[in-house]
Amino acid sequence: MPYGPHTAGDRERMLAALGIASVDDLFADIPEALRASHLDLPEPEPELELAARLQRLAGRNRTDLASFLGAGVYRHWTPAAVDQILLRGEWYTAYTPYQPEISQGTLQSIYEYESLIAELVDLDVVSASHYDGAAATAEAGLMTCRATRRSRVLVSKAVHPHYRATLAAYFGGGLELDDIPLVADGEAAGTTDLAALERLLAEDGRPVAGVIAGQPNFLGLLEPMEEIGRLAHAAGALFVSVIEPVSLAVLAPPGAYGADIAAGEGQPLGIAPQYGGPYLGLLASTDALVRQIPGRLVGMTTDVNGKRAFVMTLRAREQDIRRDKAASNICTNQALLALAASVYLATIGPHGLRDVAAQGAARAARLETALAAAGAPRIHPGPYLNEFAVRVPDARAVHRRLIEQGVLAGLALADVLPDEPSLADALLVCATEVTTDDDIALFASALSAEIAAPLSGASR
């Protein structure tokens, strides 16, 4: 047994204390016909061999490419302190802080997390974490329905396609979800169509609980958030902003443009890409919605002696207390990733975070210039922060061939938005502070060669 302490003598002693001869006696209540005899799995592997196996598997992934892939998950520099803190057993081997007297570390760290994110989004209530940006957005959608007692939500087609798919699955139980189309052309191309939104909000007998739009949106573009919020509120709906947290160092926060709820992916705050997670679902709301927000909340209080202390609070919203009347079924959340985000924010500081966002914008501008010169101009004219779509003929095939040249050329948008013909020949690319001039030069020259001689590329 790799981690078990019991010697044969220990087992015998326990069996003797129980007055039984074999541990089989303790399984006698499993009906005989339903008993399993064994597990057909490989033999136990000693640590040395297992470590080699894991290294071989990790080595079969390629993470050495010059990457311009974002689309909801972003590479950033994580200060070395973050993982050092996370590796302390007192953090990662602790349970949910249900015993506050011996969990003040976790409780204070969550309170601080709530406070840090509240500053970023400019809203007062921040849930202790959700699974990821998609699940947080889905919970935000459900929240608008509970709060307004309406059952229809509108979501911009420029919200991340995975988030929209998650919303659709969460709404499978009888709630309605309608897409708000994108502006097809002109200055606002690729952003949420305000005229269509107005029409959807005005449909007779179909009142809207919430309107969901992203800033920046999935295509990297900046949305007219204030206007979207104004239209939503005029129709009695709540406004949900899907945010990217690093951008909030420089972009107007949801609280400033009237959003009632902010949801988003906290991965950019010091969390590695890890092929899908664990990440950090950010969810925040105005004070008015505090009893509707799902997930754990930690508040400040005092102990019996008047010492300041922290405790989970407003628990009457949660599944273990309210069962079928709970605000959500969420139990396990992403506490350790909330800690990572907090340590990241504390270490990098407000000026550092602004530098991260501004560096991304500066490098993305260089990338835009280089790709345009290589023959791949931006598709949408509107402003962006650090991610944008470029037109590349036969984008999917080019994307595939560039891997051989050491470039991960963003995302072929046709793979995730097949029903948007305007994006059939498009790559979504991003830059952050870790994108180097060499990376950009490599991408541009490889792409330029592909665009100039697509046939020779295809025959390689």
Next chain:
Amino acid sequence: MSVVGEKLQPTLFERSRPGRGEGKIPHPPKDALDRIPAAARRTTPAALPELNEPEVVRHYVNLSHLNYAIDTGFYPLGSCTMKFNPKLNEWAARLPGFANLHPLAPDEIAQGSLQLLWELEQALVEISGMRAVTLQPAAGAQGELCGILMIRAYHRSRDDTGRDEVLVPDSSHGTNPATASMAGFKTITIPSAADGGVDLEKFRAALGPRTAAVMITNPSTLGLFEKRIGELLDEVHAAGALAYMDGANLNAILGRFKPGEAGFDVMHFNVHKTFSTPHGGGGPGAGPVGVGERLLPFLPAPRVLPSDDGRFRLERLDERPTSIGRLRSFVGNTGVLVRAYAYIRAHGGTGLRQVSDDAVLAANYLKKRVGEAYDIPFDRPCKHEFVASASGIKHRTGVRTLDIAKRLIDHGYHPPTIYFPLTVDEGMLIEPTETESVETLDAFADALIAIAREAETDPDLVKSAPHTAPVGRLDEATAARQPNLRWRPMAGADMPCPD
């Protein structure tokens, strides 16, 4: 002496001094943001704290000392399976090939992770006796939602639309009824029988043409195996409903009982329980879901698929229109799943069966020892956990289970789960797991027995516990009445000083 550190810490915000903390990121060009329209820009900077790295490190190291953790001591939390978290697994998840891979990386550069996920799915198929497994759900509760949404899709696919009820026993986890509600079903709660099992008569009476699913935790949250499970599953299926198994207690039955073979249609795994991935102070976890034949078409997308050439790929968008879609972004909590994979490989089939044997043996041994001073409401062999009750002690001394739990802190232990399940008066649910030595079990039992004695001789000592923790019992009423959920100083509180 306190079982955790005693020095409370000021908040990050109290430590902040303008001008501290620099040098992580090169400064951007001054004009970097000029192209962003003024209307979209932030006008008031976020008031984040300004600290230098040594202060940040000291803050979090000192805060960590205030936590009890598996790495510092025995954590007998019933229903939570607080087993040792192997260190190799932390190392593995941080290998650059795993940690730095983007979730939208094309399949051809993600073969290592895809192979690992496929092999993990196959191992979970073998462990559960199910037909297939999805690794997408981020936690057990999301796995439950996944399962119930698939059950909904199954009934709809058969035009069987009148089924709007989900049956759950009264001893179930709160996530079961909460999940049913979230998916638009009505929850029907079935009372337990006197022996702790499902009351078959009441169960039969509730089962009918409106039943979509039955959610059963087996072994139950009382740590008892449901002896009539075969009969129960037959009746569920005869009524046209499907059976969901909450796999929270899988640690008791590895290699002894395969839910899929027994007739369950769907189950979730809590890898942060059974397969040793860390609890992280509340998360992350992962909640893979196994399904039998009936639910196979409805699994969330994308699935990991093997190709004939030994390579792997993710299912393409819309490749399987019957799918319930997705419950989250990307593939799943892959970083957590790497740890679970390493755990399963380290144990192999024989080791996993030994895990359950040892967990069950330890629980029965501890039950016998705790029974020296506490009521054991269900006195038959338990599985990996058992319920003890302080009902008698409360009757005699006025000391409640909550008091005993808090007094355990003074004796050096994290308390067990208390007042769950709700069906037992003054209950405590105790789960030792297989990674605690018999010496630890004895010492814990001795502590509980000593507290039972203290309750007789000095009840006030127990009622006012803990006495040695960094803070005493908390004013939860004020916390809820006047919520302070975002940094602002609290008038009248005794604040810790910066060091």
